[in-house]
Amino acid sequence: MVHLKYILVLIISFVCCSCHYFTGKDEPQEDKKELKPLARVYDQYIYDTDIDGIVIQDTEQVDSVYMIQRYLQSWIRKQLLIAEAKKNIAIDESAIERKVLDYRFALIAHEYKAYYINKNLERKVSEQEIMEYYEENIDNFQLKQNIVKAIFIQIPLQAPKIKRFKKLLKSKKKKDQEEFKSYCYRFAKSFNFEDSVWLNFEDLVRGTPLFEIPDKVRFLKSHKEYETSDEDFFYYLIIKEYKISDEVSPLNFVKEDIKQIIINKRKVLLANKLEKEIFNQAKQNQAFEVYEYE
Numbered sequence: 001m002v003h004l005k006y007i008l009v010l011i012i013s014f015v016c017c018s019c020h021y022f023t024g025k026d027e028p029q030e031d032k033k034e035l036k037p038l039a040r041v042y043d044q045y046i047y048d049t050d051i052d053g054i055v056i057q058d059t060e061q062v063d064s065v066y067m068i069q070r071y072l073q074s075w076i077r078k079q080l081l082i083a084e085a086k087k088n089i090a091i092d093e094s095a096i097e098r099k100v101l102d103y104r105f106a107l108i109a110h111e112y113k114a115y116y117i118n119k120n121l122e123r124k125v126s127e128q129e130i131m132e133y134y135e136e137n138i139d140n141f142q143l144k145q146n147i148v149k150a151i152f153i154q155i156p157l158q159a160p161k162i163k164r165f166k167k168l169l170k171s172k173k174k175k176d177q178e179e180f181k182s183y184c185y186r187f188a189k190s191f192n193f194e195d196s197v198w199l200n201f202e203d204l205v206r207g208t209p210l211f212e213i214p215d216k217v218r219f220l221k222s223h224k225e226y227e228t229s230d231e232d233f234f235y236y237l238i239i240k241e242y243k244i245s246d247e248v249s250p251l252n253f254v255k256e257d258i259k260q261i262i263i264n265k266r267k268v269l270l271a272n273k274l275e276k277e278i279f280n281q282a283k284q285n286q287a288f289e290v291y292e293y294e
Contacts, residue, residue: 039072041079046072117270125259133258134251141249146201146216149240152192154208154233159187162234169236189233195240198253208235217244 035047054071085091134141155165161183168180184191192204201220205211209228213219219226220242227236243250282288 038068039076041076042083044079046075113271113274116274117267120270121263121266123263125262129262130255130258131251133262134254138248141254143243143245143247143249143253146220146242146244147198147250147253148201148204148220148242149195149198150192150201150204150242151195151236151238151240152204153184153236154189154191155187155236156189156233157229157231159234166236169238195238198243198250201242205235205237208233210235210237220244 035049037045037047038051039046051068051071054067151169153169155162159165165180165183165187168176168183171177171180181193184193192199201216202211209230210226220239221244223237223239225238227234229235
């Protein structure tokens with residue numbers, strides 16, 4: 001059960017300090033004599049106690065000084081801007097106070113929601129949940145790019161035993177496949193031989209002559225194997241499967257996206273549950289009431 005009292009204490013403490021925040025800190029008063037002023041803009045001061053928490057514990061001295069100087073420069077610029085605004089436009093102080101209070105309360109609520117969600121969130125998503133979401137929302141998973149399962153190798157022109165490499169590339173024998181991978185690790189500039197994984201085709205061939213192909217959809221439909229070269233490299237492409245943009249995305253290609261969607265939905269449900277629990281508990285305990293007003 002959520003502790004309503006915890007939230008009420010936070011809110012009350014922020015309300016109590018808000019007036020001091022809005023009115024600013026004028027010239028040093030008697031009770032400020034023991035404090036060390038760090039900067040002044042007209043009649044506004046900032047003291048050493050005002051920067052508590054700015055520097056993280058165990059930060060090196062040089063970094064600490066830099067962080068404090070940067071904070072003070074930011075404070076000075078803001079105070080100068082506020083002073084200039086007050087000279088040139090009518091400021092509704094009460095409206096500003098309400099907005100800042102609303103913002104402060106929103107921050108408190110956000111921090112506590114984040115704490116509650118982090119503590120209670122179930123992050124494990126089952127394969128069944130992923131499949132069900134995919135099938136129920138399949139129209140939302142149209143591809144925006146061409147994707148392939150493919151082998152793609154970039155080999156320097158001067159690499160040894162190119163003929164042997166081409167033979168290994170197409171062999172199904174386990175021993176040849178191991179030799180093929182060993183060759184790629186030793187001589188290839190880049191390679192992908194994980195042909196069970198869907199990849200964005202443009203990402204796969206970026207920086208190569210294949211990237212410049214104008215009609216990539218037509219290319220994918222008409223080529224299962226392709227090789228080309230430029231001044232420095234041979235390029236070998238074997239396409240196992242492909243899907244073009246506007247087709248339905250394979251589940252494996254959007255699996256991680258679906259996981260994140262499901263987790264985000266759980267976060268929203270937890271946030272709503274938190275608010276409902278707090279309200280119902282407060283109502284049961286008669287912790288609030290609304291008075292009539294004209």
